[in-house]
Amino acid sequence: MLAYVLRRLLLMVPTFIGILLITFFVMRLRSTTFSEEAQATAGKGGEGVASSGDRKAGGASKRYQNLIDRFRRTGNDLPAVLNTHGFLASDDVLADLRAAAPDSPLKPSARSEREKELWLAGRFAVLPLAEVLRDDALAPLHGPASQALALCAHRTLDPPDFKRLPASEVNRLQARNQVLAQSVIGFRVESATPAVLAKDGSAAQAAIPAHYVTTDSALRAAAKRQALLAIADDPANQDEYGHSSGRAWRALLIDTGFMDFLRRLCTGDLYSETQQRGVFALIGERWVVTFWLNLLSILIAWSGSIALGIRSARRAGSLEDRATTGSLFFLWSLPSFFVGALFLHYLCTDRDAANKALFPASGLSSPNSLWMSTPLYLADLAWHAFLPLVVLSYGSFTSLSRYLRGNLLDQFNADYARTARAKGCSEDRVVYRHVLRNSSLTMITLGSGLLADLFGGALIVEIIFSIPGLGLLLFEGAKQMDIPLVMGSTVISVGLLLISILVADLLYAAVDPRIRSRYG
């Protein structure tokens, strides 16, 4: 038996890793909307160009902070799969900068793409960018280069970092981030390409991200450049920015976003941006709801369909059997969201002041449930959970009971059933003690196959009835592009699903004497 459990567990490992990989790749599908962001800030930040002095610097720093926030959410800390940034040289960086410059022949959208690529290169781009910044001959590119350098060198501190790192290190990093935020060199648009501006001012305005369209004096520009170079050259930072060939290869093969994601997953280090909390703390509050919803609904579906299946099989061909078949087929084709919406419309909405709704429209407990006694609280819970459970479980009835009916009909004529009848067993005993035990094997397999659908269905039901479960969390995260949250809740949902499938398998083994005997 233990061998069987181990075998099932080991088979589950590649499946789980595969699911993690798919989730990860799906998250990577999202194109980072840096260009959109840049355009949005360009639209908003018109005053940055017009105004002067310190207000400008403050505005620039705020925009920088916006970008950094955006960056973090879209995965600055999750470099691309097969990360080749370790091989970046100053030539590559220079090519990107030239392509992104306002006078390059590329289209504005392609230009901001190149720039975005550079920003996403992360810490490996810091030293090559410093090379560019050091070269006086490349003065027109210092603005964009400083912008890229400041973004790449930035180390965003998550709440877990404060716990892990010593206070001195945290202070140093925070101070460094502050210097980076203030050291973006503004460059004059006029001096860059006056011709482009004169021809079609608006297009060029949109093409040049507004973050560095400021007017630094030569003195201030030099000071900012010195500050950036000092950070890049600081021996204390070499661990982070410097690269050797070994490190580059490690980045290519091991240090990808996937590994980073796995590490964060294993250490519980995922942090939700939109909810401002750790992902696992959020999931910890929510998963119980989904778990109970699914468990109850599978129990309802199972017991209900066993009863229905046995009844139909024993009265096979009768009017009742045909009516059951027909209505189950009808139910099977009825989309659950349609039923849910109808329930909401007819049972959960107040008609008028006199006709109150029969059932609550959302949540799992009344607002005053905290002051209720336990039986009252349970009754309240049942009142809230009744409709969601109905919507969730009615769809599973059909396949389970149809299958059981067919299977029972086959088994009724099997040799062992005839033997049981011949030795004088009552028909009830034949059905419940002999035939049903054989059929329950296939029922378990079929039930575990339905689990995946059930989890998808739970998502819809949680959304319809606003039940604070895992599905709703995942849905909200997905709508707001909160990637750590979506990843965390997907992994946990799938984990729950895999565990349930495992349990079904173990049940199967417990019921089936053949497996028991084979694995001892």
Added chain:
Amino acid sequence: MVETAIIGRKARSPSQLAQERFLRRPWVRPSLWLLATLALLGIYAPALVGDAALVWKDATGWHFPVLGELFNAWAFSKQHDVLFNLLALALPFLALGWVFLSRWSRVRRLVIFGALVIAGWVALCWLPIGTTVDGDAQTFWRRKAQSEHTIAHWRELDAQQQAPFAIFPLIPHDFDATFAGQAFKTVGSLNPDTGSRFWLGTDSAGRDVLSLILYGIRISLTVGLVATGLSMLIGLIIGGISGYFGGWVDLVLQRVVEVMMCFPTFILIVIVVAMLDRNIFVIMTVIGLTGWAGTARLVRGEFLAQSVRDYVAAAEALGLPRWRIMFRHILPNTLTPLIISATFGVAGAVGSESGLSFIGLGDPTAPSWGVLMEQGRQNIRYGWLIWSPGLAVFAFIIVLNVIGSGLREALDPRQADG
């Protein structure tokens, strides 16, 4: 017994027998009729819904503005409408030809029709689009202005006692026309702009629900066919390779299939669609890309069973290339379960798309049934926004399920339960 059966009735091929069994199943015939009606309603939606007159006769002669409408870019919201419009024009020719040339062999008919239909499409497309000179052809097909030959135009002329003879579609306005001040009008209320009625009420933007549902048939048909076609294709390739080659290829591919089987597909679709932009074509592609696991498993089993047959050994001995053995020799023998699973697949894809739209991840610019239901969910008091699209989805799904289970029982009596 056997002999009398042969003597007593004309001998029939297995496919004819299966066809008979299929049509004898209860509810199969009504379902087929309903499906055909739905498809025809969807294909001929421009003749039922639209602001261009079907026929308009005034002093300058006869006009058929609706024909030009079929290929005007502003007359439809989605590119796949062009395909449906082409189908609308080609269908009568196809049907006529099929009846008249029934003596010819099937292949010959197909080839000839293919050529004829393409020629007809080119001609029909060329006339309304290609004629740019302001000649007779153009006024025959086309309206000079968008407001010309509409019901509003006719009412204006009618007020001046100069109304021409005109026939309008049953719903004489564009399917996505928004009527100001007509939001959430109840079922059967009067539309003051056109004098017609909103037979199924209006939605939150003052659009007519019935016309949206009619155009929604097109969306659902496209989603179902494209998504299922895609998942069938992927499942066929992966399952075929897995079953035919076996060994470690099979082992690896089976793990991949298992991953897809274990993944709650709907959750995956929700995440992918949330990450990408909400376009109906993206949605159907995603549904297709995530739904192939069952097909792959099915095809693998069939290929596994077929690849040990003698005819495969013979083909291998002849030195035929592997893809030819797989797709020309084995594939036709595995089509039966594929067809059955495709029928259920279409129903599932339509359900997925509607569910996705229902929770607010649909394409807001497409006249999809789920998007209408989402409006009903947001404005829960207006029951017609739930009932009518919901019943449409339900009808579509149940019809396909009936046909699918009828096919399963007719083609593969062993698998039929009960």
